[in-house]
Amino acid sequence: MNITDDRISFDGVSAQTIAETYGTPTYVYEENRIRANFRRALAAFRKHYADFRFFYAIKCCNNLAIANILRQEGAGIDAASVNEILLAKALGLGGEDVMFSGNFLSDDDIRQGLESGVIFNLDDPSLLPRVLKFGKPECLAFRINPGYGKSEVGHFVTNAGPEAKFGVHPDQVMDAYRAAKDAGITRFGAHMMPGSCIRDPEYFGFITRLIMDLIGRASRELQIEFDFIDLGGGLGIPYKPEDKNAPLDIDAAAAQVATAFKEKIAEYGMKPPRLMMEPARYFVGDAGYIVGRVHTIKDSYSRIIGTDIGMNTLARPAMYGAYHHIYVDGRESEPRRPVGLCGQICENTDFWVKDRPLPEGITLGDLVVVENAGAYGYAMSYPYNGRLRPAEVLVNNGRHWLIRDREEFADLVRKVHVPAHLAPKA
Helix, strand or coil: CEEECCEEEECCEEHHHHHHHHCCCEEEEEHHHHHHHHHHHHHHHHHHCCCEEEEEECCCCCCHHHHHHHHHCCCEEEECCHHHHHHHHHCCCCHHHEEECCCCCCHHHHHHHHHHCCEEEECCCCHHHHHHHHCCCCCEEEEECCCCCEECCCHHHCCCCCCCCCCECHHHHHHHHHHHHHCCCCCEEEEECCEECECCHHHHHHHHHHHHHHHHHHHHHHCCCEEEEECCCCECCCCCHHHCCCCCCHHHHHHHHHHHHHHHHHHCCCCCCEEEECCCHHHHHHHEEEEEEEEEEEECCCEEEEECCCCCCCCHHHHHCCCCCEEECCCCCCCEEEEEEECCCCCHHHCCEEEEEEECCCCCCCEEEECCCCCCCHHHCCCHHHCCCCEEEEEECCEEEEEECCCCHHHHHCCCCCCHHHCCCC
């Protein structure tokens, strides 16, 4: 995003052009930013450990146009559900280019996952007997909870540690791999989630040592080799303006991981496995924006700016108090005053910004831009109150493409069936 003479643009496409062409609210993604983020991270990790690969956690932003950018750059897909395996298939990916990391799986999930032929990553040892009823995976991993997690975007997204619902307890790791070996599995992997949106490079070295101690002991005592170790995601981006001068030092994080990884491989006498990670926010988070419009200004107990960007469009602030910076097209050089900002949803949680300094001249019809909306934005949107999902647009060097249609009323009722005795009479 660029601001010149107070006017906002996205890689050469103005916010005004987006609004006039596609309406509001609209998600906008910068293709070149996504590619640059991926290449920066990949170069850093391969510099310190050559046998390295990224998988893209497609749950973060599941538009196939965005996922295809990352596929072109060499990413595999981390799938959290069978439908996300199908999204990977739509990208032309399958087999060991896809990691299936579902949790609390149904028998149907297991059966379809096995039939797909992707890497099976089990969230709990209790799943293994159920998997074996349907078949034997070519390569099997367990998702391990190392007993510790961290998050910079809220307690609820720590994803590891004693309060997380994910992963195998450290005390159960040895038994899990022993059972898999006894069942005739011959190829193994391991996986964890270190946390969410972390910008401390040293933490990645710390958490790598935790999982490698668990995996190293299993490798040595059970006499099994590991094809890969997947350290999950967690590579963070700064959301607040005061944090922008302290982004994640990706080279330092990669160096911390590689150093810890190599030390533990040597300590436990392991054959060096492939090192993998599956971030998403780091690739797409700061490449995505929402363009919305001011529709109402209300002066009551406080001044509230009403826009068409609501909790249904961007759920993170209402869900767990996440911060997203807001700009006003044409007014960024103006003096500011504290105001609130809300959407059009009939819930008080849709009053998702309070006492935020915004340009004091903001008025009806102004365009607002929400920053860092590429990760867990559109993918978590929903059509509450009949407020339908927005359009998605890709920009690149002054060009722009619609990559998802705005929902219409027909989408709201398309799969609804009213029994004849309930239907209104003509």
